Amino acid sequence: MNMHTDIIVAGAGAAGLASALAIGQSGRSVRVIGKPDVGGASRTVALFDGSIRFLEALGVWERLAPRSAPLRAMRIVDVTNSLFRAPPTVFRAHEIGLDAFGWNIENSLLVAAMADLLTERGQVAITQTLGKTYDFQPDRVSVETDSGSFTAQLAVAADGRLSVARRDAGILTQNWDYPQVALTAILAHTRPHGEISTEFHTRQGPCTFVPLPGIADAPHRSSLVWMMSRSEARRRQALKPDAFAKETSEISHNLLGGLTLLTPVGAVPMEGVSARALTAQRLALVGEAAHVFPPIGAQGLNLGLRDAAHLAQAICGADDPGGAGPLDAYSRLRGADVASRSFGVDTLNRALLSPFAPVDALRGLGLYALREFGPLRRFAMREGVMPQRGAPLVMRQGEAENA
Numbered sequence: 001m002n003m004h005t006d007i008i009v010a011g012a013g014a015a016g017l018a019s020a021l022a023i024g025q026s027g028r029s030v031r032v033i034g035k036p037d038v039g040g041a042s043r044t045v046a047l048f049d050g051s052i053r054f055l056e057a058l059g060v061w062e063r064l065a066p067r068s069a070p071l072r073a074m075r076i077v078d079v080t081n082s083l084f085r086a087p088p089t090v091f092r093a094h095e096i097g098l099d100a101f102g103w104n105i106e107n108s109l110l111v112a113a114m115a116d117l118l119t120e121r122g123q124v125a126i127t128q129t130l131g132k133t134y135d136f137q138p139d140r141v142s143v144e145t146d147s148g149s150f151t152a153q154l155a156v157a158a159d160g161r162l163s164v165a166r167r168d169a170g171i172l173t174q175n176w177d178y179p180q181v182a183l184t185a186i187l188a189h190t191r192p193h194g195e196i197s198t199e200f201h202t203r204q205g206p207c208t209f210v211p212l213p214g215i216a217d218a219p220h221r222s223s224l225v226w227m228m229s230r231s232e233a234r235r236r237q238a239l240k241p242d243a244f245a246k247e248t249s250e251i252s253h254n255l256l257g258g259l260t261l262l263t264p265v266g267a268v269p270m271e272g273v274s275a276r277a278l279t280a281q282r283l284a285l286v287g288e289a290a291h292v293f294p295p296i297g298a299q300g301l302n303l304g305l306r307d308a309a310h311l312a313q314a315i316c317g318a319d320d321p322g323g324a325g326p327l328d329a330y331s332r333l334r335g336a337d338v339a340s341r342s343f344g345v346d347t348l349n350r351a352l353l354s355p356f357a358p359v360d361a362l363r364g365l366g367l368y369a370l371r372e373f374g375p376l377r378r379f380a381m382r383e384g385v386m387p388q389r390g391a392p393l394v395m396r397q398g399e400a401e402n403a
């Protein structure tokens, strides 16, 4: 069996499903190759205002809103014991005219809601298997799977950090490791989070508590992303739930009161991946197939959703969506955003890990400046939520309709 569609999307994670929904809306025929992955019960994603706007346009946000918690403020607390540490800094969304910086949602709910919507709309076919090999030709791409082979004008690689489509297109990557692991969990706590996300900066990386909505048995919930050295991660993963909760409470200075684990503790080794190009003949990379960096400042999937939105924007009016013109346009739209976010997160993480006093002093000074100088602070908040120049049309307030 060999079936043809306009576009193949490889990978049914959040970036792939968002790409498929967005491209499907423009009337193209789309086939997703991949199994929607709704596992990973201990992980959530904080999605910023622009991403929410995109999910609204895709018609999926109304299903997710009741199960998400708003992030009205973000607090950074330096607990590194550095000589130059700045006092706690709180950034409030209303300072930049937003109700909330974004919303926090369980990963599994996000992926399941997008997969359900695709199935209900019937615009996009899903073949729940893996793409095994890709063959890129000047006028088409074909992929071999256990369920047959498929050809298209364009393949969208959303098949994650080990992307097979990227490999077969010959796009090289730069890969590096960090000496850290992120432990993740969902916690119940006795004090309310007040819709404030709190990041404790430790010498081994940030420990972040992100608000979640309450549920019947747990009126106060947050998700935890705690970056630490590999040996500490091994030790803490082996702790009994009560002992893990106690150590988590200690690091947070008991901010949220008594803690109880609601999920098993997940562990993600920290690494960086940067694809040398975002496109190749008949191929566009989105999400972690293009860029991987540590979970600091909630940048990863927000960047991946901007990839999806920009890709749909670049190819929607083209006669040949996989031709050189639309792919060049996609590369131009994404280059600066991907490079600046990857560099920014990497630099922040390394600054925290660095034992050198001058680096510490710069980090402390940076945080102090953000705390004290309104214009700089508002610029940083706006830029953190979304690039102020060149964001996808669908994510810009009031502009999509006028474009």
Ligand SMILES: Cc1cc2nc3c(=O)[nH]c(=O)nc-3n(C[C@H](O)[C@H](O)[C@H](O)COP(=O)(O)OP(=O)(O)OC[C@H]3O[C@@H](n4cnc5c(N)ncnc54)[C@H](O)[C@@H]3O)c2cc1C
Pocket: 010, 011, 012, 013, 014, 015, 016, 033, 034, 035, 036, 037, 043, 044, 045, 046, 047, 129, 130, 131, 132, 158, 159, 160, 161, 163, 164, 182, 184, 225, 268, 286, 287, 288, 289, 295, 298, 299, 300, 301, 302, 303, 304
């Ligand atoms: C601890 C942690 C916390 C995070 N918090 C945030 C946050 O708050 N905000 C934020 O924006 N980002 C956050 N991120 C980043 C975010 O989780 C990722 O950017 C996002 O999940 C990547 O989505 P993706 O669809 O690109 O990749 P994936 O989720 O990895 O999806 C790729 C999919 O492709 C499939 N696949 C693999 N190979 C094949 C193949 N050959 N054929 C078909 N399918 C294949 C996989 O099974 C998978 O389903 C966090 C990351 C971590 C580790």
